[in-house]
Amino acid sequence: MCAVVRFAPFLDHTLLAPEATAADIDRLCDDAAHHAVAAVCVHPRWVRRCVERLRGTAIPTAAVVGFPSGAHVSRVKALEAAVAIEDGARELDVVAPLGAVCAGAWGEVEDDLAAVMQVSATVLVKVIVESAALTPDQIVHVCRVVRASGAGYVKTSTGFHPRGGATAAAVRLMRETVGDALGVKASGGIRDCAAAAAMFAAGATRIGTSRGAELAECVGEGPRPLAHLDPARDRVATAAATGTSAAAP
Numbered sequence: 001m002c003a004v005v006r007f008a009p010f011l012d013h014t015l016l017a018p019e020a021t022a023a024d025i026d027r028l029c030d031d032a033a034h035h036a037v038a039a040v041c042v043h044p045r046w047v048r049r050c051v052e053r054l055r056g057t058a059i060p061t062a063a064v065v066g067f068p069s070g071a072h073v074s075r076v077k078a079l080e081a082a083v084a085i086e087d088g089a090r091e092l093d094v095v096a097p098l099g100a101v102c103a104g105a106w107g108e109v110e111d112d113l114a115a116v117m118q119v120s121a122t123v124l125v126k127v128i129v130e131s132a133a134l135t136p137d138q139i140v141h142v143c144r145v146v147r148a149s150g151a152g153y154v155k156t157s158t159g160f161h162p163r164g165g166a167t168a169a170a171v172r173l174m175r176e177t178v179g180d181a182l183g184v185k186a187s188g189g190i191r192d193c194a195a196a197a198a199m200f201a202a203g204a205t206r207i208g209t210s211r212g213a214e215l216a217e218c219v220g221e222g223p224r225p226l227a228h229l230d231p232a233r234d235r236v237a238t239a240a241a242t243g244t245s246a247a248a249p
Contacts, residue, residue: 005222007196010205012062012093012185013212014041016159022049029053035216038206039091043067044084051088062091062126065116068160070095070128074115082119091124092116093185093208094151095158098130101142109142113149126153126185131170132163139170143177153206154178157188165189168202172229175203180226193218203229 013032015024025046032040033054040050041062050061063084066077081092094116100108113127127146131139146154154174156166165188175184186199187208196207197220205223209215 003221004219006216007193007200007207007218007220007222008035008037008212008216010200010207010222011035011037011196011212011215012039012041012187012206012208013037013216014159014187014208014210016041016043016064016067016210018043020046025049026053029059031213031216032059033057035213037212037216041091041093041208044080044087044089047084047087047089060090060124061088062093062124063087063089064093064095064158066095066097067093067128068095068158070097070130071099074112077112078115078119081116085120085123089123091126092120093126093128093155095128096130096142096146098133101129101134101138104138104141106141106145109145110149113146113151117150124153125151126155126183127151128155128158128187129174130158130161130163131156131174132165132167132188133161136173139173140177143174147178147182151182153183153185155185155187155208159188159208159210161188166199166204168198171199171202171204175226175229190215193220197221200224201229 015028039060039062044063047063065081066072097112129142143154159165166186171186183205185206186204190209
């Protein structure tokens with residue numbers, strides 16, 4: 001049994017709505033500072049504003065890159081990443097090229113991530129794989145590519161794909177694939193304490209949510225090592241994802 005913790009230190013308080021205003025961004029940062037969350041996550045145009053608003057706190061600004069499709073030319077993603085870092089971003093949430101993932105064009109995926117990683121050595125990189133749009137085999141393979149790329153996290157979703165966001169089954173499969181070597185960020189549709197707790201129980205080590213101010217004071221078992229996850233729940237979730245039997249071995 002893991003210790004009961006506040007969820008705030010494991011939350012990325014996120015605002016990616018295209019209609020967000022400067023006042024909305026300021027409120028995001030003020031809420032983040034009040035609750036002492038892990039990071040704020042915004043579009044690159046807001047990075048400088050967030051960095052300035054959060055000055056004097058320990059909260060980093062994360063910028064999305066190639067958002068939300070991942071279909072940008074790799075050198076454009078690399079430039080977007082470099083500009084965000086120059087503006088003060090200390091974390092990047094990079095969308096993998098989903099079309100290449102679905103086609104099994106793994107060399108293209110590797111090259112795309114390498115272009116971003118080449119300019120991102122000084123920051124934490126989280127790679128968004130859009131797990132709801134992938135088969136279990138594709139999730140496993142893209143997680144292996146992300147792990148080999150040097151990124152620090154693999155992330156479930158943008159929250160903008162019509163197939164949906166994070167599921168416990170996908171999070172478990174991702175965590176089983178990367179082990180404790182990478183973090184797993186669950187995002188997309190996590191709106192209450194129970195949903196957040198379910199993601200931690202499945203293996204998430206960070207959660208992205210637009211409801212960070214509401215979830216910050218949730219308490220429960222937070223992230224845990226892979227060995228401490230419940231194997232019975234892992235079997236059920238993996239069976240649901242892969243269509244296999246959940247019977248104990």
